[in-house]
Amino acid sequence: VTWRGNGVSGNYIGGTGFKPDFTWIKERSGPYSHVLADTVRGNGKFLSSASTGVEDPDFTKFQNFATDGFTVGTHAGVNSNGQTYVAWNWDMGADTPTGFGCVTYTGNGTTGQTIGGVGFQPDLVWLKNRTDGDSHFLYDAVRGAKKYLQPDAEGAQATTNQMTAFNPDGFTVDEDGGSATNDDGDNFVAWCWNMGGTNVANTTGSINSTVRANTTYGQSIVSYTGNATSGATIGHGLSSAPEMIIVKNTQSTSNWAVLHKGLADDYETDYIALNNSSNKTDNVAYWNDTEPTNQVFSVGNDNDTNQNSNPLIAYCFHSVSGYS
Helix, strand or coil, X not given: XXXXXXXXXXXXXXXXXXXXXXXXXEECCCCCCCEEEECCCCCCEEECCCCCXXXXXXXXXXXXXXXXXXXXXXXXXXXXXXXXXXXXXXXXXXXXXXXXEXXXXXXXXXXXXXXXXXXXXXXXXXXXXXXXXXCCEXXXXXXXXXXXXXXXXXXXXXXXXXXXXXXXXXXXXXXXXXXXXXXXXXXXXXXXXCCCCCCEEECCCCECEEEXXXXXXXXXXXXXXXXXXXXXXXXXXXXXXXXXXXXXXXXXXXXXXXXXXXXXXXXXHEEEECCCCCCCEECHHHHCCCCCCCCEEEECCCHHHHCCXXXXXXXXXXXXXXXX
């Protein structure tokens, strides 16, 4: 990345496309030396490739690594007003991406196998046995680790010990329930999302919701209770309108209702279902013929998206440049 300095502390230099772990900065229009920073030594610490000097904890030069770049201070070597700079950046794999991770593992048939390597504590885990023809299993931290849904089936939520915990770098699976998550010798894949880590009460819509949202990566989990009222709205916790919403009635046999902006120009009247191979279907009662906004999404009076007194779960996503 290249930039022109502004002389202001905390100047954010973005556009690297990832969170860098090693950054090498050089002034292009002046004589200041190279500045080398990395995440292993930590924020604020730099060395110079043109000097034998010791490590210098000078926050006026390099300050912090950030999601899509880094922050510099006021030193002329990195941020003099009007001067030009270049930085070469490397992703060394420690914590990128922070929004999505995928791991594979082999079951061992025991109680409490810990699966790591996700890169963060996941809030949403989608598991599939690659060896046997078992269902998909989906877990999220809003409903709780032991409660699963099957994206290929219409069934209501069930509770077992197949997955027992969300961990700082992954999750824990048990043999309980057969080959679903930890059968000895079977191969598994898990797709994992960081949905923000904290539940928040949302009262923006006409139906109150519990939301776990990662606004940086445009993805959230939304739990709400239906009221069978056409035109009901639910707060999703994101900063932009969701472009895909996946809804499941967790208490009843029902379709997995999917809204997606790519289905048609009038996508708010259409849906597809995760649990079958049918073409898109027109159903105004799903989304009340209303596009999502940057605060809420709308539902009609269909049981799949708004059955009275039933708990429902929604997974919401919008596009983020360089991520999704």
